[in-house]
Amino acid sequence: MFFLTPVLVAVVCILILWIFKAADRSPEKKKGEPQTQPWVHEDLKDSSDLHQVEEDGDEWQESEEHVEHIPFSHTRYPEEEMVKRAQEFYELLSKRRSVRFISNEQVPMEVIDNVIKTAGTAPSGAHTEPWTFVVVTDPDMKHQIREIIEEEEKINYMKRMGARWVTDLRKLRTSWIKQYLDTAPVLILIFKQVHGFAANGKKKIHYYNEISVSIACGILLAALQNAGLVTVTTTPLNCGPRLRVLLGRPSHEKLLVLLPVGYPSKEATVPDLRRKTLDQIMVKV
Amino acid sequence: MFFLTPVLVAVVCILILWIFKAADRSPEKKKGEPQTQPWVHEDLKDSSDLHQVEEDGDEWQESEEHVEHIPFSHTRYPEEEMVKRAQEFYELLSKRRSVRFISNEQVPMEVIDNVIKTAGTAPSGAHTEPWTFVVVTDPDMKHQIREIIEEEEKINYMKRMGARWVTDLRKLRTSWIKQYLDTAPVLILIFKQVHGFAANGKKKIHYYNEISVSIACGILLAALQNAGLVTVTTTPLNCGPRLRVLLGRPSHEKLLVLLPVGYPSKEATVPDLRRKTLDQIMVKV
Numbered sequence: 001m002f003f004l005t006p007v008l009v010a011v012v013c014i015l016i017l018w019i020f021k022a023a024d025r026s027p028e029k030k031k032g033e034p035q036t037q038p039w040v041h042e043d044l045k046d047s048s049d050l051h052q053v054e055e056d057g058d059e060w061q062e063s064e065e066h067v068e069h070i071p072f073s074h075t076r077y078p079e080e081e082m083v084k085r086a087q088e089f090y091e092l093l094s095k096r097r098s099v100r101f102i103s104n105e106q107v108p109m110e111v112i113d114n115v116i117k118t119a120g121t122a123p124s125g126a127h128t129e130p131w132t133f134v135v136v137t138d139p140d141m142k143h144q145i146r147e148i149i150e151e152e153e154k155i156n157y158m159k160r161m162g163a164r165w166v167t168d169l170r171k172l173r174t175s176w177i178k179q180y181l182d183t184a185p186v187l188i189l190i191f192k193q194v195h196g197f198a199a200n201g202k203k204k205i206h207y208y209n210e211i212s213v214s215i216a217c218g219i220l221l222a223a224l225q226n227a228g229l230v231t232v233t234t235t236p237l238n239c240g241p242r243l244r245v246l247l248g249r250p251s252h253e254k255l256l257v258l259l260p261v262g263y264p265s266k267e268a269t270v271p272d273l274r275r276k277t278l279d280q281i282m283v284k285v
Numbered sequence: 286m287f288f289l290t291p292v293l294v295a296v297v298c299i300l301i302l303w304i305f306k307a308a309d310r311s312p313e314k315k316k317g318e319p320q321t322q323p324w325v326h327e328d329l330k331d332s333s334d335l336h337q338v339e340e341d342g343d344e345w346q347e348s349e350e351h352v353e354h355i356p357f358s359h360t361r362y363p364e365e366e367m368v369k370r371a372q373e374f375y376e377l378l379s380k381r382r383s384v385r386f387i388s389n390e391q392v393p394m395e396v397i398d399n400v401i402k403t404a405g406t407a408p409s410g411a412h413t414e415p416w417t418f419v420v421v422t423d424p425d426m427k428h429q430i431r432e433i434i435e436e437e438e439k440i441n442y443m444k445r446m447g448a449r450w451v452t453d454l455r456k457l458r459t460s461w462i463k464q465y466l467d468t469a470p471v472l473i474l475i476f477k478q479v480h481g482f483a484a485n486g487k488k489k490i491h492y493y494n495e496i497s498v499s500i501a502c503g504i505l506l507a508a509l510q511n512a513g514l515v516t517v518t519t520t521p522l523n524c525g526p527r528l529r530v531l532l533g534r535p536s537h538e539k540l541l542v543l544l545p546v547g548y549p550s551k552e553a554t555v556p557d558l559r560r561k562t563l564d565q566i567m568v569k570v
Contacts, residue, residue, distance in 0.1 A: 067556040069556055070555060070557045071554055072382060072515075072549055073380075074513075075380065075513060076548065077513040082393060083395050086395070086399035089508050096406055096408075098408050110371070114371035114374075118371075118374055118378050120561060121378045121560065125520075129560065132566060132568060133567045210495065210499070214499030214500050215500070215502050216503060217500050218501060218505075218506075222503070222507045223371065227374070228360060228362040230357075268356070270354065272354065272355045275405060275406065276405060278401065278405070281417060281418055282419075282420060283417060283419045283420070283532075285420065285423055285532060
């Protein structure tokens with residue numbers, strides 16, 4: 001016969017709480033279990049697109065005002081011209097490459113202003129325009145940015161990523177040496193504003209801020225290519241907070257992308273990569 | 286004097302485990318505490334850009350091959366022409382608006398092919414090109430898409446979002462009625478591939494897939510505007526899994542954006558919104 005000794009009670013309590021804690025994690029664990037139905041079943045349980053708004057939902061602020069609608073004015077081209085314009089724009093953009101060898105020659109700042117104005121025409125969730133473009137031309141500041149990035153990147157390459165990550169990127173001949181951060185005449189650091197502030201000073205959540213700012217970045221890349229400038233799209237790993245502090249940006253702004261911008265250096269090379277064909281990326285229904 | 290009765294031990298055990306569990310959550314809780322130092326201190330604790338790669342790190346696959354470098358060929362314009370091209374591209378893009386009133390008139394499919402080819406020139410993390418563009422022109426399929434979206438959106442508006450969300454979007458005159466999903470001749474559903482497959486069939490993580498696909502989406506929006514077509518950037522809330530199953534896309538693809546594409550209808554209106562000025566979005570250092 002068992003007695004409820006203090007020790008036994010302690011063990012039972014620990015077991016019960018352990019079971020409760022394990023139960024909290026069960027939805028994740030189930031993912032690994034074999035499914036009795038095909039992938040359609042698992043698909044419908046997928047809630048990857050649910051969390052973003054639901055988590056933020058209770059911080060959403062009152063609307064500021066009712067915005068009037070006005071007639072939309074549109075430029076329509078004849079069909080033949082549409083086809084020609086679309087073809088020419090494809091040809092222009094298809095020549096864009098990520099270039100890591102950037103000349104130290106200065107670029108017209110009027111062009112930089114215009115490409116950033118162009119990026120600012122991007123759509124954004126609830127018209128929040130949650131972007132800040134920091135344009136760095138000061139050589140000292142560029143060098144400080146380089147030092148932070150190289151320091152962190154070296155740690156990434158050597159330690160955090162493990163041998164496989166280093167191997168995988170080697171084929172693109174990247175490394176933790178980022179000379180272009182000194183030589184490029186302009187660095188554009190694109191920050192996403194994860195929230196803004198309402199008129200009353202309260203936080204105003206910026207829904208879909210990462211998608212919005214990345215779309216603006218895509219338009220910026222198109223504008224740079226159109227102007228005959230080159231860049232390489234970089235997401236400096238683990239450097240966001242230090243670069244933000246260096247540049248004096250507030251804590252609700254997070255670094256998304258850093259673009260060194262300029263002309264290609266004379267000896268610039270690019271990896272001999274192929275792009276997927278149209279039938280590899282498009283499905284018609 | 287207290288005795289170690291079984292009940293007392295049970296209570297003590299529960300308290301101890303509760304404290305342990307609470308300790309697990311402490312980094313989150315600390316965010317709410319008043320900071321003794323200015324925002325710089327909190328900034329440096331920010332690790333918002335750390336998690337993405339670290340979580341995925343152990344699934345990273347071996348590289349496939351070493352890619353040769355080739356000389357980069359570049360088109361350089363005279364400075365005056367650069368300025369002019371940048372200005373003209375800004376003017377073209379600045380006329381882009383999100384248009385919710387789309388005519389049922391057919392558009393040249395050659396243009397659609399070209400704008401998607403153009404989007405496919407976007408850069409992507411480790412050149413993974415993690416995008417699938419599903420082009421829907423079939424009226425029945427468009428209508429099924431509309432039914433799914435309206436059903437979910439109605440639930441979103443009425444229940445999930447609460448009164449404040451509904452008020453906030455009202456100023457843009459959106460609602461859960463999405464007529465453009467029937468009338469627009471083309472719907473482009475852009476999926477991000479959260480991972481791919483290596484030659485050996487193992488999962489190959491697509492780093493920064495959301496940023497990459499959003500950048501491609503930005504280039505697609507520029508290409509549509511250049512061709513004289515209109516769209517509205519939508520992220521149908523909670524509909525991703527059902528739409529993916531409807532369109533027969535595999536579970537590693539997640540719906541990011543849906544673009545109804547066509548000509549504006551004759552009575553099309555847009556909210557009378559202003560964009561931020563250059564000095565509101567750009568900082569020079």
